[in-house]
Each structure stands twice: as structure tokens, then as C-alpha cells.
Amino acid sequence: MDEKLKQEGLHIVVVGHVDHGKSTVIGRLLYDTDSLPQGAVDKVKRIVRETGKPFEYAYLLDAFEEEQKQGITIDTTQIQFVTKKREYVIIDAPGHKEFLKNMISGAANANAALLLVDAKQGVQEQSKRHGYMLSLLGIEKVYVVVNKMDLVDYSEEVFHKVAEDMKAFLEPLGVKPLRYLPVSGYQGDNIAAKSANMPWYDGPVLLDSLDLLEASKEILDKDLRLPIQDVFKFDDRRIIAGRIEAGKLAVGDEIAIYPSGRRTVIQSIAYWQERDKKERALAGESTGIIVRDEFFNQRGEIITTPGAKAPHVSNRLRASIFWMGRNPLRKGSTYKLKLATQEVEAEVADIVKTIDAANLDSREGAKELRLNDVAEVILSLKEAIAFDVFQEHQATGRFVLVDGYDVAGGGIVIAAEKADEGAGFAFVNGGIRARGDVFDEFYYDIESYNVTKVAAAVKKPYQVGDEIPRRGISYEYPADFDILILRDQVAVSVRQGRIESILPLADYEYSGRPLINGRGFGIKVYKAKELKEMLSVYRELASSHVEPRVKAAFANRYFFLNQYRHLQFYFDYVI
Amino acid sequence: MAMDHLDQLEAESIYILREAYKKLGKLGMLWSIGKDSTVLLWLAKKAFYGHVPFPFIHVDTKHKIPEMIAYRDRVAKELGLDLIVHTNWEAIHAGIGPDKGRLACCKALKTEALRQVVKQHGFDGLIVGVRRDEEGSRSKERVFSERTQDDGWDYTNQPPELWNQFKTDFPKGNHIRVHPILAWSELDIWEYIRRENIPIIDLYFAKNGKRYRSLGCACCTGQIESEADTLDKIIEELKHTKTGERAGRKQDQEDAYAMQKLRKEGYM
Numbered sequence: 001m002d003e004k005l006k007q008e009g010l011h012i013v014v015v016g017h018v019d020h021g022k023s024t025v026i027g028r029l030l031y032d033t034d035s036l037p038q039g040a041v042d043k044v045k046r047i048v049r050e051t052g053k054p055f056e057y058a059y060l061l062d063a064f065e066e067e068q069k070q071g072i073t074i075d076t077t078q079i080q081f082v083t084k085k086r087e088y089v090i091i092d093a094p095g096h097k098e099f100l101k102n103m104i105s106g107a108a109n110a111n112a113a114l115l116l117v118d119a120k121q122g123v124q125e126q127s128k129r130h131g132y133m134l135s136l137l138g139i140e141k142v143y144v145v146v147n148k149m150d151l152v153d154y155s156e157e158v159f160h161k162v163a164e165d166m167k168a169f170l171e172p173l174g175v176k177p178l179r180y181l182p183v184s185g186y187q188g189d190n191i192a193a194k195s196a197n198m199p200w201y202d203g204p205v206l207l208d209s210l211d212l213l214e215a216s217k218e219i220l221d222k223d224l225r226l227p228i229q230d231v232f233k234f235d236d237r238r239i240i241a242g243r244i245e246a247g248k249l250a251v252g253d254e255i256a257i258y259p260s261g262r263r264t265v266i267q268s269i270a271y272w273q274e275r276d277k278k279e280r281a282l283a284g285e286s287t288g289i290i291v292r293d294e295f296f297n298q299r300g301e302i303i304t305t306p307g308a309k310a311p312h313v314s315n316r317l318r319a320s321i322f323w324m325g326r327n328p329l330r331k332g333s334t335y336k337l338k339l340a341t342q343e344v345e346a347e348v349a350d351i352v353k354t355i356d357a358a359n360l361d362s363r364e365g366a367k368e369l370r371l372n373d374v375a376e377v378i379l380s381l382k383e384a385i386a387f388d389v390f391q392e393h394q395a396t397g398r399f400v401l402v403d404g405y406d407v408a409g410g411g412i413v414i415a416a417e418k419a420d421e422g423a424g425f426a427f428v429n430g431g432i433r434a435r436g437d438v439f440d441e442f443y444y445d446i447e448s449y450n451v452t453k454v455a456a457a458v459k460k461p462y463q464v465g466d467e468i469p470r471r472g473i474s475y476e477y478p479a480d481f482d483i484l485i486l487r488d489q490v491a492v493s494v495r496q497g498r499i500e501s502i503l504p505l506a507d508y509e510y511s512g513r514p515l516i517n518g519r520g521f522g523i524k525v526y527k528a529k530e531l532k533e534m535l536s537v538y539r540e541l542a543s544s545h546v547e548p549r550v551k552a553a554f555a556n557r558y559f560f561l562n563q564y565r566h567l568q569f570y571f572d573y574v575i
Numbered sequence: 576m577a578m579d580h581l582d583q584l585e586a587e588s589i590y591i592l593r594e595a596y597k598k599l600g601k602l603g604m605l606w607s608i609g610k611d612s613t614v615l616l617w618l619a620k621k622a623f624y625g626h627v628p629f630p631f632i633h634v635d636t637k638h639k640i641p642e643m644i645a646y647r648d649r650v651a652k653e654l655g656l657d658l659i660v661h662t663n664w665e666a667i668h669a670g671i672g673p674d675k676g677r678l679a680c681c682k683a684l685k686t687e688a689l690r691q692v693v694k695q696h697g698f699d700g701l702i703v704g705v706r707r708d709e710e711g712s713r714s715k716e717r718v719f720s721e722r723t724q725d726d727g728w729d730y731t732n733q734p735p736e737l738w739n740q741f742k743t744d745f746p747k748g749n750h751i752r753v754h755p756i757l758a759w760s761e762l763d764i765w766e767y768i769r770r771e772n773i774p775i776i777d778l779y780f781a782k783n784g785k786r787y788r789s790l791g792c793a794c795c796t797g798q799i800e801s802e803a804d805t806l807d808k809i810i811e812e813l814k815h816t817k818t819g820e821r822a823g824r825k826q827d828q829e830d831a832y833a834m835q836k837l838r839k840e841g842y843m
Contacts, residue, residue, distance in 0.1 A: 009580045042819050043711065063711025065832045066731060074731055077714045078707055080760050087580045089758070101735040105717075108737030217577070229590070230597045234626040243590050272625045273771075284578050286589035288624065299597060324735050338740045400740040407735050407742065548600045 009087040010215055011078075013107045015134065016116030017126035018095035021147040023073050025116060025185035026092050027057025029206060032192035035081045036060060057185065061092045074099055076106030085211040095126050100133075100372050101324040104410065107133060112141035112213050114206075115166070115177070119158055120151045123165045125358045129372075131166070132357040135173040136320055136374070136412065138394055141213055142170075144177045145206065150184040154197040172360070179209055219283045222246040223308035224255070225388070225396050227340035228301045231543075232288065239270045239288040240297055245340065245395035247305070249289070250280040256306045257297065258386035259313040263306055264293040296543055300342035302386040302396060311386040311396060312416035316349070321401070322374045325408030329369040329401070335409070337379065339399035345382035346401065352376040378417060383425075383435055389413050404450075426518075427485070427492050428461040429502035434490035436518040438483060442474045443570035451567060467498050474568040475520050481564075482511055485518035486538050505535070520565035524558050534558055581767055584759055588615075589622040590739065591718055591755040592702070596628060598743040599700030599751055603659070605689075605843060606631040608643045608650075609790040610775055611704035614764055615756060616654075617773050619702075629702075630657040632692055636684040637662055638673065638792035646776045659696065663688035673794040678833065686841045690726050693750055702753045703843050708760045710821055712835040720752045721745050726841025752843075761820050762813050769806040780804045789821050 014022045030036045044059040047068065059068055067074050073094040081088045093106035107113065113134050117127050134142060144166050152158040163180040170177060182190060182201050189195035190205045204212065224247035232239040249255070253266050270288035271277045281287040291297075302311050323329050329348060337346035353362045354375040369375050390397030390412035401409035426436035439456035462468060470477045483492040484505060491508035493500045510531045515523035525531045541554055561567070578586065595602055604619065604627075606612045619627050633647060651658040663671075666683035673680045693701060707714045717733050719741035734742050742751060756764075768775055778787045785798040786809075799818070803809040834842075 009583060061714075063714050063835070065835060075715045075733060078758065079714070080708065080763075102733070105733075105735045105737055220577075229593050232623065234623065234628070237624075239624065241593055243586065270624050272621050276621070282578065284583060284586055286586045286593070286622070336744070395738070398738055400735075400737065402744055405742075405744040405746065407737075407740060410735070410737055 009089060010112060010210075010213060011089045011091060011110045012112045012114060012210065012213075013091040013093055013110035013139070014114045014116060015093050015103060015107060015130040016095055016145075017118065017121070017124040017130075018097075020095060020116045020118040020121070020124070020127070021185045022095060022116050023058035023061045023092055024056070025114075025145065025147055025183065025191065025206075026079070026090055027060040028185045028188055028191050030060065030079065030081055030090070031057060032188060033081070033083070033207065036079075075102045078106070078109075083207065083211055086215075088210065093130075095130075097126060097129070097372065100129070103130065104133060104137075104322065104324065107137055107139065108410070110137075110139055111216065112143075113139050114143050114145050116145045116147050117162050117166055118151075119146050119148050119155075119162055119182070122162050123169065127166065128169055128359070129357040131170050131175060132173060132355075132360075132374070133322070135170075135175045136322065138390060138398075138412070140175070142175055142177045143179045143181060143209060144170075146180065146182050147185055149182045149189060149198065150187045154182075154189070154195075156182075156198070156200045159201075178213075179203065181206055181209060219246050220248060222283075222393065224249055224303065224305045225311070225393055226287075226289075226303040227342070227396065228257075228297060228299050228303065229341050230299055231297055233543075237270065237290055238294060239290055240303075241286075241288040242303075242341065243286045244281055244283045246283050246393055247308075248280060248282045249287075249303075249305075254306055255291070255303050256310065258302045258304065258311050259384055260301070261310070261313075262295060264291045264295070266290075267292050298542075300340075300385070302340065309392075311388050311393075313384050313386050314416045314419040315381040315384040316417035316419060317379050317381070317387065317413050318352075318376065318415045318417055319379060319399075319411040319413050320374065320376055321369075321409050321411035323369040323371060323409045325371065325403050325406065327403060327408075328371075329373075329403075329409060331367050334382075336402040337381065337399050338402060338407075339385065339387055340396050342385045342387075344385050346379045347382075348377055349380040350378040352378065376414065377411075384419060387413055387416070389415060425461045427463075427483075427490065427499070427502050429464055432490055432502055432504060433461070434485040434488040434492065434502070434518070436483065436485050436492075438477075438516070438518060438520045439469055439472060439475070440520075441472055442520075442565065442567050444567040446569055452570075462492075462499055464499050464502055468494060470497055475565045477516065477520075477564050478514055481514040481516060482508075483516055483518065484508070484523060486535075487518065487542070514564075516564050517559060521555075521559040521561060522563050522565070524560060581763065581770060584756075584763055585618065585621070585767070587758065588618045588755040591741075591753065592619055592622040594739075594741060594743075595700050595702060595719075595751075595753040595755075596623070598741070599753070601696065601698050602629040602700040602702065602753075603632045603696065603698050604629055604702040605704070606633050606647075606656075606658070607704070607790070608633070608639075608647050608776060609704075610764055610768065610779060611706065611756060611759075613773060613775055614759075614767060615702065615704040617771060618755060627654075627656065630659050630696075632659045632661065632701075634685055634688045634692065635660050635662045636680075636688070636792050637667060638684070638794050640778065640787075640790065640793045640796065642778055643776065643790060650774075659692065661688055661692040661695075663691060673792070677795060678837065681837055681842065682840065685843070686726065686837065689843065690841055693726075698750055700751045700753050702755060704756055705754055705843060706759050706761070706764075707757050708820075710819075710834045712838050713757075716754055716757055717742070718754050718757055719743065720754065722750050722752055722841060724748045728839050728841070730835075730839060762810065765806065765810050765813060769810065779809065781808075 091106040093103040159182045192207045225245045229242040268290045334347045351366045354366045355362045388397040397413045400407045425433045427434045441454045443452045489505040510528040671683040705713045717736045781801045781804045786801040803812045
């Protein structure tokens with residue numbers, strides 16, 4: 001047993017059309033191998049006793065009252081399970097179309113999948129949709145399990161027909177099932193023990209088939225990818241924390257940090273307990289490193305090894321996405337994109353084509369995506385980020401889209417598109433670039449009570465000599481003022497409505513003119529000495545981990561609304 | 576060299592704790608003194624290299640097993656924990672207790688007490704040591720699980736949670752229950768305690784043929800027959816046991832869906 005635990009665990013998701021018996025097969029597998037938490041069995045026995053219903057293996061997983069009453073799986077669950085060879089996590093996923101987001105939540109965590117098909121009903125809509133989702137999620141190890149063989153008199157002919165149908169759908173998607181198995185979850189045929197009802201099947205039973213899966217080790221051989229999760233400064237050490245998503249690192253290694261590409265050397269790996277002291281760390285580990293050169297690092301940056309293939313850095317990417325949102329995704333709308341530990345505003349620049357996951361028909365020219373739609377899109381990001389193509393690095397090549405408060409979409413990167421030069425920057429002067437929302441409109445939405453920022457229509461960055469718009473719907477700036485863009489450490493001076501200079505903030509001298517920040521808020525600074533003080537507090541805040549409340553206190557101390565920038569009431573800002 | 580099962584669980588839990596710390600505003604960790612929250616404390620120390628950058632919260636029902644309170648105060652002092660102890664005195668003064676019905680008692684002294692402490696301190700995130708294998712409604716949980724202003728849990732419409740992209744956007748007033756050890760089993764917890772040599776309250780070790788397998792209020796928590804007085808023996812016992820972990824917790828037995836009902840309203 002202890003030897004077994006040394007083996008790496010494998011996560012297996014069970015998918016397929018509603019009522020094709022996913023929960024039953026899992027329940028049976030767990031029951032026959034005596035690997036259920038006893039509390040679960042006791043509870044099902046109790047429910048059976050109280051309701052007078054027959055014992056259902058599915059109840060072992062369908063724990064919600066609503067699930068048992070309706071006889072369907074609503075939400076995904078995971079359960080541990082041990083065989084002679086290794087530890088497994090079996091993930092049950094709902095088959096009902098309405099709960100596709102829950103199926104995806106389950107399947108996204110899997111290394112391998114069992115795609116269940118009812119022998120009597122054959123391949124159905126969700127069998128296909130789930131097969132398609134497996135290909136999109138990058139799950140390559142797939143077994144097709146033909147269930148309910150008892151309902152077709154254990155017919156070899158029916159089994160082959162169903163297997164062929166599934167194969168015909170999956171192969172064009174690049175999903176090549178490793179094995180096809182005939183089983184009956186309800187009767188226990190070919191689950192844990194060989195069935196006498198199907199002498200024509202000479203392959204391994206389901207239980208043994210799981211042990212034949214090989215855990216993928218290639219993640220360790222890939223180039224290093226360590227997205228920075230946080231930078232800790234609890235004591236005199238400055239620890240860059242994150243989980244290694246691919247490859248490995250060691251003390252003394254030279255590293256490059258993207259998007260900037262700056263290089264430094266790993267000085268040590270942080271630890272708390274003496275037994276955790278180490279010189280190397282591998283993919284999968286949540287680690288913390290201390291580097292030689294202390295330059296400004298922040299969450300979202302990706303650490304790799306120089307010489308290896310670097311991540312792409314761009315503000316445009318092409319992706320396959322699936323939409324799980326209640327509201328449709330609209331072309332031209334913006335969402336928050338979360339990729340590894342990076343977060344950036346993303347505009348849907350184009351919906352290239354939509355794909356019907358049930359028959360693979362594709363259609364061009366769509367203006368929006370609805371619940372459960374799949375599409376290829378071009379996303380334009382507010383600023384350049386580091387990322388990979390999903391085929392090369394899964395963890396840094398996939399993302400979710402957040403609509404309002406909710407994760408509403410998921411996607412994988414197909415390709416980096418050529419960066420839109422200067423896009424995402426409000427001000428450019430040679431190599432000096434600064435972001436800024438100075439000309440964006442700020443609306444207070446009277447329906448949702450949220451403040452919404454709508455990007456200015458002009459996409460081209462402003463340069464020295466350009467005239468700037470001084471009045472918008474929600475802003476009004478004087479003829480002479482200076483803009484201090486703190487996050488990019490750039491100062492922009494405006495005189496007579498034109499940009500006079502764009503400088504690094506370090507070279508800026510206080511001019512006595514009104515100051516505003518990168519969002520158009522006034523800055524409560526009226527002396528050179530006060531400015532110096534504010535900038536030093538800002539640098540302290542930006543270079544260490546502080547709670548949002550501390551940042552808010554800084555903002556309240558130094559920024560003000562209502563003179564240059566104000567909020568405009570609005571409802572339905574989608575134009 | 577490759578990571579084993581416990582290494583994988585540990586790395587995942589640390590990632591979750593760091594994510595909560597970075598992305599949620601005011602954070603607190605529920606500490607029940609039991610084995611799960613003790614492992615959670617250990618993981619937090621690992622995640623933040625010996626520092627624990629948030630307070631601990633103990634919801635004291637005043638019905639706890641007395642040894643638990645003594646242990647709590649001793650450990651909090653030894654580790655210098657920032658500990659918030661909260662009791663729903665109003666309910667106690669109003670006469671609520673286990674004799675008024677177990678679910679009503681749990682609701683007032685645990686669920687409502689928890690709601691009070693969340694409101695009082697304005698927590699945006701609450702780290703809780705629940706595990707999927709404990710009971711059914713927990714098996715369906717998300718790692719970052721949103722609760723409304725009145726602590727409601729909309730379990731039939733949970734948000735997608737994929738690729739470790741957790742729910743970090745939510746309206747002010749709601750809070751997130753963070754579940755870093757959701758994927759751990761009871762056996763994983765004990766094997767990790769053994770591997771890491773984590774100090775643990777001795778109520779779990781058998782004395783006179785009995786031990787606690789799960790800790791709670793004295794009135795509603797039963798002991799099991801056991802000779803397991805060492806970590807090795809506990810682990811061996813669990814590999815062969817035929818009873819559920821929470822079989823000794825009387826509130827679970829009130830109704831087949833008792834936990835689902837309690838948790839829908841904010842129970843941990």
C-alpha cells in the first residue's frame with residue numbers, strides 16, 4: 001500500500017450523454033473494489049430505507065437531494081480510488097446539456113477520460129459534444145466504454161456498431177481512443193471482473209484497463225514555465241512564489257522573466273522546515289525562489305530559462321473558446337482574461353467561425369456566441385502578456401474569460417497574432433510607453449450599481465506634439481497639466497492642450513501645474529517634496545505584497561474625483 | 576524524484592492558499608482544533624514560509640470537548656496565532672442548546688455564530704478545512720465557493736471552476752469560502768500528519784479502548800471502539816474500517832440530507 005502511494009495519482013473523468021450510466025459505472029467500480037468511504041454507502045442505504053427506492057449505485061455520487069429525486073447528476077464530484085498499481089481520482093461529470101459548465105469543471109482537471117455510450121441508444125448529442133470538449137481540453141488518453149450491454153443481450157454486433165460510430169466522430173478531431181470496452185455498470189459485467197455474458201470480448205476489464213494507462217512524464221522534460229503568483233516580503237527575504245507548470249529549476253540557474261525578458265540567477269529556494277530544504281524544484285511544485293538581482297517583479301510574469309523557447313509576448317491572440325455564460329459573448333465586447341496568474345482586459349476583435357460541437361459544422365460571420373457554443377476568435381488585449389500555444393504548453397496556453405463576476409468562458413491559444421504595435425498604450429515616445437485610461441469614459445451603471453470603464457474610441461497612442469482631447473463625457477482637463485502614470489513610471493506634460501513631453505518618471509521635475517494620474521483622477525500633491533514622498537510610498541506598495549485596503553488607503557490619501565474626472569450615470573452601456 | 580500523491584496534494588493546497596491571500600481582501604482561517612484544520616495551519620506555514628498572514632477564527636459553541644479548548648489556548652499561545660474566538664451569546668442566553676433540537680442548535684451556535692463573526696470583521700474570504708470525502712454535499716463543493724450576504728450557498732448553480740482559475744470576482748458583502756484541502760481524504764490527512772510529524776490533539780488516540788475519529792461538541796460527538804493509540808495504528812485502522820468518519824457526529828444523522836440543508840444556509 002505505501003509503495004503504491006509513492007506513485008503519481010491519475011485523474012480520470014467519466015463523460016457521456018445523460019442517462020448513459022456514468023454515475024452507475026463509477027458507483028459500481030468503487031463498490032466492487034470496496035473503495036468507497038463507508039459513510040457514503042451507509043447514507044445511500046439509509047436513503048433507500050427511508051424512501052423505499054431500490055439501491056442505486058449512482059446515489060453514491062449523486063449526493064444532492066435534487067440529484068437523487070430527479071435521477072440525474074447536476075454537479076461534478078471527485079472521489080479517490082486505489083488499485084494494485086496506483087491512486088486515482090475519479091471525476092463524475094453531468095451528462096445533461098444544461099450542466100455542461102459543470103462537466104467542463106470536472107473534465108478540465110483530468111489526465112484521462114472514459115467516454116460512456118449507451119449500447120441501446122448509441123451515440124447521442126452529448127456523446128459527441130463531450131468528445132469534442134475532450135479534444136478541446138487536450139485530454140488525449142480516452143477509453144470508449146459501451147455501457148448497458150445487458151440491454152442488448154450482450155451482442156457483439158451492437159458493441160462494434162456503437163464503437164465504430166464513436167470512432168468515426170472522434171478521429172477527425174484527433175481523439176484516438178486507446179481502447180473500446182463493453183460493460184454493464186448495473187449488472188457489474190466487465191467492471192471489476194470478467195463477464196461470463198460476453199465470452200467474445202477478450203480484452204481487459206475496466207478496472208485493469210485503468211492500470212494500463214500511463215501517466216505522462218513529459219511535463220518534466222519541457223522548458224521551464226513558472227508563472228509568478230505573488231512576491232512575499234514577510235522578512236528580509238524577497239521570495240518570488242509560484243507553481244512550476246512545466247520543466248524544472250535549480251539553484252544557480254540563469255532565468256529570464258517575461259514579458260520583459262530580463263535575466264537574473266536563482267540564488268536559493270525558500271523553505272520553512274529543514275526537511276524541505278532543496279536545491280532543485282520540479283513541475284507541479286508550489287515553490288518560492290530568491291533571485292540575485294532585485295528588480296521589480298510582479299504576479300503574472302512568466303519565468304523560463306534563457307536559450308529555451310521563450311513564451312510569446314503579444315497583445316493579440318487566436319484561440320478556440322467555449323462559452324458557458326448566461327449572457328451571450330458579443331463581438332466587440334470586453335471581458336477579463338485570466339491566463340495562468342495574469343489578468344488583462346480582452347476585447348473580442350473577431351469571431352472567426354463558430355463550430356457546432358454536435359456535428360462539427362462551422363459557420364462564419366457570427367456576431368455573438370450563446371451558452372455552450374464553441375468558436376475560434378481573435379482577442380485583442382489591453383496590454384501585451386506572455387503566453388504559450390496550448391499544444392506546446394497547456395498550463396500557460398489556456399485561459400478563462402470573466403464576464404462581470406462570473407467565469408463565463410474558457411479557451412486555448414491556437415496562435416499568437418502579430419502584436420498590434422502601440423495598441424494598449426496611451427502614450428508612446430520611442431521606447432517609453434505608458435498605459436492609461438485618461439480618455440476612457442467612466443459610467444456608473446444604475447442597473448448593476450457598478451462602475452464601468454469604456455475604452456476611448458481612438459486606438460492609436462498619443463505622441464509628443466499631438467493634441468489631446470480635453471473634454472469627454474466623464475472628464476475635463478485643463479490646458480496645462482501633467483499626467484503621472486505610476487504603474488509604468490512615466491510622466492506626460494501637456495501644455496496648451498498639446499503633449500510637450502513624455503518622460504520616465506525618474507526624469508520628471510515637479511512643474512507646479514495640476515497633476516492627474518493614469519486614470520484621470522486628480523493627485524493631491526502641491527509641492528515637489530510632497531511628490532517625492534508620494535512616489536516613494538508608491539514604490540514601496542508596488543514592490544511588496546499589500547492588502548487591497550492598503551492600496552485603497554493610498555488612493556484615498558492621494559487621489560480625488562470630481563474635478564477632472566467624474567462618473568456619468570448610465571444604464572446599458574453596451575452600444 | 577517525481578512527486579508522490581501527498582506531494583501533489585500539498586502543492587495544490589499551497590497554491591490555493593497563496594491564491595486566496597493574493598486575490599481576496601480580508602482573509603481569515605477557521606480553526607476547529609481538529610486534525611483537518613491543524614493540517615491546514617501547517618500548510619499555511621509552508622505556503623508563507625513560517626508566517627501566517629491572516630487571523631484564525633474559532634467558533635466556540637461552549638459545548639466543545641473541554642480538552643479542545645485547553646489545547647486551542649496552548650497552541651495559539653505557542654505559535655503566536657492571531658486568534659479570534661467568537662460565541663453566539665445571544666442564542667445561548669436565549670436558551671438554545673442541543674436539547675432544543677440538534678439542527679436548531681447547530682444553526683444558532685455554529686452557522687449563525689459564523690455569520691456574526693464574518694460580518695463583524697468584514698471577511699472577504701474564509702479558509703475552511705472541509706474535504707470531499709467527508710459527506711455528500713461537501714463532495715460537490717468548489718475550491719472557491721461563494722456565499723451571499725446571508726451566507727446562502729447556491730449549490731444547484733455553482734460557477735465553472737477550471738484550470739485553477741478560481742472565483743475571485745464577487746459583489747461586496749458576499750464572501751468566498753476557500754477549501755484548500757477539498758481533495759484530501761481522511762487517510763491522506765493522517766499519512767501527512769505522520770510524514771510531517773505534525774503535533775495533534777491527543778483525543779484522537781485511543782484510551783481504554785475508545786478514541787475520537789472526528790471532533791466536535793461534547794454532546795453530539797461520539798467515540799469509536801479502537802485500540803489505535805499511535806499514528807501507525809490509526810492509519811492501519813482507517814485502511815480497514817467499515818464505518819464513516821462522521822458516524823459519531825449526531826447532527827449528521829438527524830435527516831438523510833441534514834448536511835446539505837445546514838450547509839445551504841452557511842454551515843461549514
